[in-house]
Amino acid sequence: MSQTASIKDVATHAQVAVGTVSNVLNYPDRVSQRTKERVLKSIAELGFVRNDAARQLRAGQSRTIGLIVLDVGNPFFSSVARAAEDAATALGSVVLVGDSGQDASREAHYMDLFQEQRVQGLLISPVGDVGARIDTLRERGVPTVLVDELADTERCSSVSVDDQEGGYLAAKHLLDTGRRRLAFVGTPSIRQVASRLKGAQRAVAEVSGASVEILDSAGQTVLAGRQVGNGLVERSPEERPEAVFCSNDLLALGVMQSLTMLRTVRIPEDIALIGYDDIDFAISAVVPLSSIRQPTEALGRTAIELLAEEQDNGGTKHRAVVFTPELVVRQSTAGSPN
Amino acid sequence: MSQTASIKDVATHAQVAVGTVSNVLNYPDRVSQRTKERVLKSIAELGFVRNDAARQLRAGQSRTIGLIVLDVGNPFFSSVARAAEDAATALGSVVLVGDSGQDASREAHYMDLFQEQRVQGLLISPVGDVGARIDTLRERGVPTVLVDELADTERCSSVSVDDQEGGYLAAKHLLDTGRRRLAFVGTPSIRQVASRLKGAQRAVAEVSGASVEILDSAGQTVLAGRQVGNGLVERSPEERPEAVFCSNDLLALGVMQSLTMLRTVRIPEDIALIGYDDIDFAISAVVPLSSIRQPTEALGRTAIELLAEEQDNGGTKHRAVVFTPELVVRQSTAGSPN
DNA sequence: ACTCGTCTTTGAATCGTTTCATTTGTTACG
């Protein structure tokens, strides 16, 4: 009564065979008008709802796509995730989002989970070394697309943004506006961050007398940025950098909070500040934040497209799509120092 | 070879019965040390991974909890979602997040999906009228907990925050600091927004000469806020409100962007501004934003707890937990007008 | 009346687990 009705119950109720009910659901054209009506009526009366587990078991595959991101709280990733979800929905699939929190063991946990769920495919911003697992998945027919990370196209496809170029753009901009003593804030143990740093260092190397100091942050969050900012405020003015490049906007906003809190440091006059990602909140910061914009929607959409491609070609051909980031100048890097 | 191994393959390989393999996985104590080792070795060699669909089919229920939110891009909801995920993980469950985007049909879509997945339970911030569906789910043994919405405890449990009180606190604060002509920005068709408005109106009614104008926004996003803000900037100074209460922080940040863009309006001198939710970005806004803080972690955690309670008592008893919001004063409402 | 072709319907087999009543094996004790 109150329990869920199965296809068998529907068949009994409508006085047809189970196969017929299944046909009504999956191949309506094969069933005569009269029978179809009767079956649909029974379905409605019993409140029948398909059991997805049974379907999947039979089909051998789910309609689910796994997505593992570094931090869902980060607007960059939530934007990518949303774009991926929309694209997947259009294809009749569902996206399951897992948050690794930049922790390799949580990442592994989600990979296990997704493998147990027999996902159609996997989108992942990797933390740990996932190469071997990706190989295993590919052998078993589960294509993987790296997100925000360049892949070896022998192995799998990827969508990414040229992080080194982004880092170069940011540092170049700071140098172009007259700053020489730069600081880089971030966690270089993360590959994207390391690349951005490398790009920045390349720009610095091009200008004589320019330098870049590395400030390792404890994470990539607003809180971590605030800690780094506090450290800067405590320094004597001459020891402070003239410009700070943060490896993402959350960090930059945190640094900005610390710097502006005590009003002893002015942005951009004393210290210029630039972030990365151009999240929606960058423009409405205390001092509107310059940043490097990444095409998040395109990333999410393309990731799903590449996955579909792999499914079509049986996971034999891989493609690496690389987008180019864009400099967005706002007040936080305006004018020049002195 | 490259295909996935089943429990049967493992059994053959380890020369035991399928039931034994299952026991190794689920009741290791029932199996002798020697057999266990042999089976585990086979599992490793074949790279066996449990098929979750088959497990669920047999079990009749999944380890999944569905969560439907109004907007994952909103830090309020992403924070609630994260807390719920953490709490669920501790219980060995997984949370599937669906974004209704405040659209009843997308909401219905996700409810269908979750029902097909035979979720353990459902957490939902409802848009449309979901009462009937919740009843159906309950009859079928799927408990529901309303999130950020007060429930009729005859029907289901809920976790919410006293929105009317929050609205009252916000408006009272504006009035206490001397403002009289208030404006409320939001979409009152959303219940939470309507309650906040009601609370604000109550506060206004207590002060003679005070008034509140309602500015209906097209959504609850930064963009919608910017549109409303543009409208305010265009008004002559005497037609502008002295204080603006936005039904969430995203709107408030949008309004702030418009107002500060042209520098003709000063915050808080000309117009005081207060938001709602106290998202992380409120503090780092152009003018640090006053807001009403909601206990998001507690909401998410408690939602999962209530779900667990319902599972224990068979969905017979329901409980409505209501949290109290808190005023957070920052610069955007400092001082007094004139 | 018979055959052929087309359209519809049937129901057993299958997917990969878990469960549980049985069987088999081992040890202890009278």
Place this chain on the structure above:
DNA sequence: CGTAACAAATGAAACGATTCAAAGACGAGT
């Protein structure tokens, strides 16, 4: 030596859908 008691291993049945070869229904053509 017989058997009770317990531990370990077995394998068929069940979960609920989809698939597909086969059977059934019906009309048209000869």
